[in-house]
Amino acid sequence: METNHEREAYWRDSAKIKDFPALDESRQTDVTVVGGGITGLTTAYLLSQKGLRVTVIEASEILSGTTRYTTAKVTAQHGVIYDELIEHFGIEKARQFFDHNQQAVDWIRQTVQQKGWDCDFEDHEAWLYASSTPSLNKLLDEQKAYEKLDIPFRTASTLPFDIPIKGALIMKNQAQFHPLKYLAHMTEEIISMGGQIHEHTKAVDIKEDDDIQVEMESGHVLSSQHVVIATSYPFWDAAGLYFARLEVERSYIVSGVWTGEDPGGMYLSVDSPSRSIRFYDHDGKRGIMVGGDGHKTGQGGEHHQHIENLKEFTHAQIGPADLTYEWSAQDNITLDKLPYIGSITNRHPRVLVATGFRKWGMTQGTMAAQIMTDQILGVSTESAEMYEPSRFKANPSIKQGAKLNADTAFELVKGKLESASVDLEQLSPGKGGSVKWNGKTIGAYRDETGKVLAVDLTCTHMGCECNWNESENSWDCPCHGSRFAVDGEVLNGPALKPLKVIDTEKDR
Ligand SMILES: Cc1cc2nc3c(=O)[nH]c(=O)nc-3n(C[C@H](O)[C@H](O)[C@H](O)COP(=O)(O)OP(=O)(O)OC[C@H]3O[C@@H](n4cnc5c(N)ncnc54)[C@H](O)[C@@H]3O)c2cc1C
Ligand code: FES
Structure with missing residues (x-):
């Protein structure tokens, strides 16, 4: 039986993806790309073609993020969107959005045909x-x-x-295509052009002076002139308040x-x-x-x-x-449904980010890679100004932003008022959820051997209470979408720190 109830996609079982070593030294590179999904790898590919030394770092394995779980339609038809874009941005910008996405479809088609990628x-x-x-x-x-x-x-x-x-x-x-087969070919070309890829290398901070230093969890540092954050949810916020805008x-x-x-x-x-x-x-x-x-x-x-x-x-x-x-x-x-592509904030023009693809990242991740490549090379990208993350559009951003933040406040209060109805002892093997333990509500998962992994459900981002995701055995935060593994480790940001682990044998 092929079914994998632990979150696996058909794509993974049908593509061969190489392994890459973790970064084991601090060094210099031209561009550091953080994130090994379609956005990061396409950016690395385009920059390598221009002769830049690119280093891609990936917290887990490349192609283990949203790119592995996509439907992989390659299209400029993103639901009902163009009427709304004309209303909010006018005909010219709506047409540019179509052009950028259609060009991404055509570029992918052309690349696949020219290179003979299966x-x-x-x-x-x-x-x-x-x-x-x-x-x-x-x-x-x-x-x-x-x-x-x-x-x-x-x-x-x-x-x-x-x-x-x-x-x-x-x-x-x-x-449409097989996203992992396509990107496996692209990865090989990045390496053949001198690019470097490091898996199991998690970026945790960025510091900027003449060079930009990306600091890894391991303590190693990559120094470069430009950094591309292609981690889906930006791992580094730079006070850009992305959690309130995504x-x-x-x-x-x-x-x-x-x-x-x-x-x-x-x-x-x-x-x-x-x-x-x-x-x-x-x-x-x-x-x-x-x-x-x-x-x-x-x-x-x-x-x-x-x-x-x-x-x-x-x-x-x-x-x-x-x-x-x-x-x-x-x-x-994003608040206005256009992606955020460009400098993460005005204070950090050489740190670029690409996110907010609204489930259309096969084309939007590709066009983001093209736009960021142009920006790094200093090519004029006037038509890309509409994606600047620092843009401010009164309509519909304010309304949508207020709704988002009101929703967060509601979830914050609701989570604090809810209490578990079952005791930890009642949790069966292979099951997880909120449970009563020692007079309080905690999160617990009992593995098949009977061992309990328990956590404090308070999200380390801004304090909302996480909910159990039974299909993927994870703790998901209803406020800004952070996700945590059963042992509390961060699966998706904006949270950076793991959930606090509770030892139910000792911490009474
Ligand atoms: C159910 C579903 C269906 C979809 N269907 C379509 C579709 O048909 N067509 C379409 O165009 N789009 C579709 N999308 C959207 C598309 O899949 C995504 O927009 C796209 O895959 C995003 O790619 P990415 O490279 O930006 O992010 P990801 O693929 O998520 O890659 C980000 C990478 O960054 C890594 N990372 C995170 N933090 C760090 C860190 N601190 N240090 C180092 N690495 C880090 C992650 O491990 C991950 O590998 C769909 C999305 C969903 C959810
Ligand atoms: S409180 Fe923001 S993701 Fe949990």
Whole structure:
């Protein structure tokens, strides 16, 4: 049985990724890239092509972040977005956003073809479909936006599945690929151009004078002229208050062998809960991947229920599939839905950051790499100003920012008021959750051997109470999306410090 209930994606099982040694010395490099996902590796690739000495450092293994858990549609169709972008930023900027993303699709296609990279790259149209009248109205507004922006499209009134719809808007000239096979090729080229990659090397701080020093947990330091932070959630905030400007959303995916006919195309619903559908090469057979059920991290309720929802939807509305893989992952969303790409703050112009891809990082991570490469090389990037992290847009940022912070305050108070209803002794092997212990509520996980790993649930970022994520055996914070392993170690920031460990045998 291929299913891995501990958060594994089909991509991982079907790609060969090399191991790289940890950094074992302090040294100089031209550019330090922190983070080995699509954003960091593409930036390293582009800079290496320009002759710069690039060092990529990765806290865990490369391609173990969100890039491993993506659906990997390579498209400029990011849900219903262009109508909203025209409203908030005007036609010119909305068109630039489309151009940057479409150029990323075309660049990936061209690179794969020129280099002959075997990565299951396929050209497809991207379908956005509406099943209700309110979403049809949104879709019609989006269609008008496509017309204003001159985006090539066609429409349809039915889908090639049993999903009843009111209409579909189809963007031409899009694609999909196997993200890990693609990036494994890119990694080899980075190395062949003289780049260096270090895994199990966690960056913990940045100091800046003439050079910029990135300090590792191990104590080693990389000094360089530029630093790129491509860690999804920026590991270093530089008082940029990113936690108050990024919302973290988790989604679920199921996949497996598809025994029906493949109609081609990649599909996304306008209605909630969202549904994302694509087909792919599954070990020589045709596979289907269905995603959706997104929610703010730490606020999603029963995780297995989301997986069941996707399985039920697939069997009832799409067709015959043997769904053996299931996983979930998270990505960051900015206040105004455009990514943050550029100097982390005005005070640190040579420390660049790229985040907030709203679950569209295959193209946005690629375009971020292109923009940051230009910025490092000093090439004028006027059209990229709209992504400057220090931008301030009154509408909709203020409203959305206030909502985000009110939501955090609510979660902070709610977490403090809640108490566990079960005793630690009642926790079965292989289970975790909030439990009563010694007159207080703590977090505990009992492994299969009966050993208890217990933690103080107070998030080390800003003090909200973490919730148990049963599908991935992690503690997830509902405020800004930090995640912690059962032993308290940080899995995702903004938190930098682990949860406090409680020894339930001793700490009475
Ligand atoms: C369910 C889901 C489906 C998606 N589907 C699509 C899709 O169909 N199409 C699309 O375009 N996008 C999609 N996305 C979005 C896309 O996958 C992400 O935007 C993209 O993978 C982000 O890549 P990244 O390189 O920026 O971050 P990551 O892949 O998360 O890489 C960041 C890396 O930084 C490392 N790191 C973190 N902290 C440190 C530190 N202190 N020191 C060193 N290293 C560190 C991490 O270990 C990680 O490997 C989806 C996202 C989700 C959640
Ligand atoms: S992530 Fe901010 S309080 Fe937990």
